[in-house]
Amino acid sequence: MAAAFGSAQEVAALVAQGEDVDALYDGSTALWRAVYVRNFDSVEVLLAAGADPALPMMSGWSPARLSLATERPLATDEVLTPRELAAVEERDRLVAAVGRFPAGDGFSIACVAGIDAHEAARRLKAYVVPDDERPDVTNWTWDDEPFGDDSELAVGVTDVPGGCVLMQPWYYNAATPVVANLLSAGTVVYAMYANPKSGNQGRIARDGQVVAWDPHPGGSANADDTTLEVLLAHLYAGKAVAYCCAYVGLRPENTKAFTEPDQWLLLPDRDYWRA
Known part of the structure; x- marks a missing residue:
């Protein structure tokens, strides 16, 4: 200690x-x-x-x-292996790219490897909100409801190198089990809810199934972590969002995917905690 x-x-x-x-x-x-x-x-x-x-x-x-x-x-x-060397070299660039986000808690994200925003919308069976129907969401707060009664179902999605990012500034739906499962078919998802009460709550899904619930991205390494997880915990200590990106191999160039998404989706109204 x-x-x-x-x-x-x-x-x-x-x-x-x-x-x-x-x-x-x-x-x-x-x-x-x-x-x-x-x-x-x-x-x-x-x-x-x-x-x-x-x-x-x-x-x-x-x-x-x-x-x-x-x-x-x-x-x-x-x-270090070539993969580990690449992870070390990427660390400073990735931290700088997302370093100004987040400004607070209450948001959720899902970092998805290998698929784009269009495929994410298809897998989620989501309604893509047309540009002329998008509300002004430039100044988000925890209590805002910019999509009215549908705000809890509204998530932003943006393509980034390596895959795509889903985000929700005001709720946890981007990190729920069903969203992670649907997005992870044939790939991997690292989702996170920045819980204002208990801290960052992670969720990892592979091939349509949650394989880890409540890891703590940006937290300390544990004895039962994998070789890669130990390294990423070391490299991204205190950098939870960057850790989520690094875990699945996303390489965002700035904070845009987390603050100004390219598209907004409305998820179908259903139970997102149980399949």
Whole structure:
């Protein structure tokens, strides 16, 4: 905990008390956590105390291997795969592209790989709102109902490199199980509802079925995460929307898909929590 959230001085004080520098907590050591949060002063303290940078953990990410994704890599014979290198290189560009969104909570999104907005509308059996019927939604608030009684069913959709993005500024329907299932046939969807009460609630669907409910995009890596999930959690800590895009391989160039969608859809009126 000190390595992740404290100072190097606090870490050094615990080391001086004879603490086991390679003790595992939630699947990782203090050195791993210090690398994960880029607490490089604590990294040096732990290495000097004998912490093992090559100790296997976290789905193949030793502290040394994880450090290769930081600006201060440790000496190691381990390497990143081409896919992992590409993820590291993409991180700064993607964070900059969506960095000004969101301004608050209450919105939902679905990042969909491999299909465009037209196909998304078809899969959802949604009504595409003509341009001359679109209301002014430039200043959204949590209590607005720009589509009147249909506001809870209105979602925006925009093509981006790699697929498309659905978004709903005022409700959670873009991230419901049925929407994720319908969109994910033959592909993958990472959906998220930014719940004002409990934080970011994720949902992953593959091939028409939800496979993970309530992961926390932008949160900490866990011992049971996959190799890719550990890396993405490290790269996109605190960047939930960018994490959702990266997980499915979307490469938006700016915030437009999340703030000014190309089209608005009205979803059919149905139960979106159960098939």
